[in-house]
Amino acid sequence: MTRLGGTNLPRVGGYNQAVVLDAIRTRGAVSRVELAALTGLTNQTVSNVVRKLLDAGLVTETGHAPSSGGKRRTLLSPRPDGAYAVGVHLDPDSAVIVLVNLAGEVIVSRRLRLTAPDVPADVVDRVSRAVQRLIVRSAVDPARLLGLGIAAPGPIDGSSGCVVRPPNLPGWDRVPLVEMFAKATGLPVALDNDATAAAIGERWIGGEARAGSFLFIYLGTGIGAGIVLNNTVLHGDSGNAGEFGHMPVEPGDRVCHCGATDCLGPYCSPAAIIDDLLRRYGPVAADRIGVTGAAASLHDDWKALRRAARAGDPDAEDVVRRAARLIAQATRGAASLLDVGRVVLGGEALRGIEPILLEEIDSAVNRTSVARSIRPVVIEQSVIGDTVGAIGAASLVLHGNYAPGWRMLTDGAG
Amino acid sequence: MTRLGGTNLPRVGGYNQAVVLDAIRTRGAVSRVELAALTGLTNQTVSNVVRKLLDAGLVTETGHAPSSGGKRRTLLSPRPDGAYAVGVHLDPDSAVIVLVNLAGEVIVSRRLRLTAPDVPADVVDRVSRAVQRLIVRSAVDPARLLGLGIAAPGPIDGSSGCVVRPPNLPGWDRVPLVEMFAKATGLPVALDNDATAAAIGERWIGGEARAGSFLFIYLGTGIGAGIVLNNTVLHGDSGNAGEFGHMPVEPGDRVCHCGATDCLGPYCSPAAIIDDLLRRYGPVAADRIGVTGAAASLHDDWKALRRAARAGDPDAEDVVRRAARLIAQATRGAASLLDVGRVVLGGEALRGIEPILLEEIDSAVNRTSVARSIRPVVIEQSVIGDTVGAIGAASLVLHGNYAPGWRMLTDGAG
């Protein structure tokens, strides 16, 4: 979409509807007059738009605000049961499936264990059947189920709906996930990389706290970033914006699969940090902490290492902190390049070591006195937590349907 | 603007007008039917919009396309004399002023020499008077002169129209340039940092070659980047997106004013590269190349060094190449983070050494086989050349008035 398209009246209608819904969602209980002030629309227009949203079952009237001298304002709130979406977070070792409502609340969820050499077709098949069962179990109105969102490790090809040889999913080369899941479930399918999906989830659920612009740093099996600028998600020319693993950092002796030794990626995965512990502090420390170093026990090793770091074990903390510094270094570059006032951290690999990351990133990003004085950058944790990947995946669908944006005015989508 | 605003019919009209004008500008001679296809608007709508643009004097009918069996298409082209803008590029040692037409062609230009300790008020005064004289001399219709654009070294405060203590303009702390120039010239004034202005100029003038997304690396007194995503300029939360000097690179012994030793900025200014030459290769090489090392002769030293590097002097080329590698390293990170398919180089400090920069950046950015296979990044020079700063400044005004974008549908601006 190299060219900008024109727009027309019906699209304006749809767009304004989305704007009003978005305002209601982010502000919670809010009256029509406030919405008019927030959106710049007329009271009359807001009234009309709200009526449509009420008819569509997406919002409800919930009580009244205390009077300020005249008629009380009737407050509007989103209707959680107005719409539903399914989210799937694909990871090398597991698939997390959630069914969420319009408010982003999880109705039912399920985790499937996967084993590394699984064939894509089998995984899609297993996951799809689990999705179907979840839908039946939840008993949601099928008409209100908008679709299925998938968060996969990048890179992906946005135009064809494929994952493109993800380093963390060996053997998955150009797998057309969108097509496969659409056929298997009969639902509309959206695909994005895990970090971007997480950022969209954060934007969708975070309300005021995630309005405007922010950079989401996602720490899962690998590291990635999701970029939200002016309430709009940056996808990039090929659908891979936020690729964080190739950000330059202080070079060491780890070689990225691209051949460089100064890429962030190879230094900050759980596997790399565990390896770092073994190399720096040897088997004694590893034993003490509970790290075996076997490839098969990566998950448990990482858990043990995180726990030790959190508990103050100096060796564990040291290796975590070294990785954190590199992440912080890259984050500093990204934040100043994008000029975002907020950085959000999330991802399941982060559990327990958030304070270390927050501290290092804060000190790197807010180091310059200039930055501090003009606009200190806020560093925060995800408002969603561990399941940000799966919930983010579901949010892809909600966001695609209801978040106001360019595409509503230019493309046909609504 | 943390919230998304609604829109309405008149705005849609203005926006579509801008879309059509933009399409005519970027495509050159184009017919109404083609415009309809390009913009997604109806033939009828395009007809109406074009009539308005004709009445406004912004486009003209220029001949016909050969018939393809029916009535010939009448071709539309932008009218260069439809609008004018003045651009001022402020630099520590000079101010370049240009008056350009709608096509971005320079009508008249002038360069004022400045001396370092100049007081802001005096500079504004001198420049403003020069602008006035230029306007008179050019004899353009004042009604068609849209305003004055200023490109200044960052950082700036976008909301108040100030420059905020730019490292390259000592003593200029929170100078309200917009206000001062508006008062002195009576023109509407737009301010942006030099790199962003250059990117906007590139976008405005570059036509198809600069449609979509690109990262503009600007090398002047300092280094900066301008970011264009989906034909839209990224300004950032505080108006300082593209701050490139704090991108992390391989650390050395140069300390950034923010305290870090791994910031790109201090390693790649002309002054730093000259210093590097002296430190690495001593007075003999400096003499041979024609570099004195005196602060006062920075301009000439840099010229000599560039010429020597271009001519193949190994020492000169080495120091330039070292800086180029660091720039390339940072560019690799930025390009992968933003997922842009194009990187553009420009700025007056670049003259003569473009090939070295292009080569180093290309090899760094396109190193990964993955990146190469999915989407090799195109690395190019500015289509404008040396004066990209000043022309970019003027483009701020043209862009602000006529480039289609969000703001037309949400804010009041047109």
Next chain:
DNA sequence: TTGACTTAATCCATCCATTGGATTTAGCTG
């Protein structure tokens, strides 16, 4: 209790850019 006042929300006629279908304009071809 009542009447004056205030604010929220809606009703209604109007506006206006886009749309789709019909029409005109202007070329080509046999």
Next chain:
DNA sequence: CAGCTAAATCCAATGGATGGATTAAGTCAA
């Protein structure tokens, strides 16, 4: 010159936003 094709325009209709008037529902003071 008639028949065909494509470009561009005319015209009535559509539909979402608008502004002013109206109704609904509260507060406050006498």
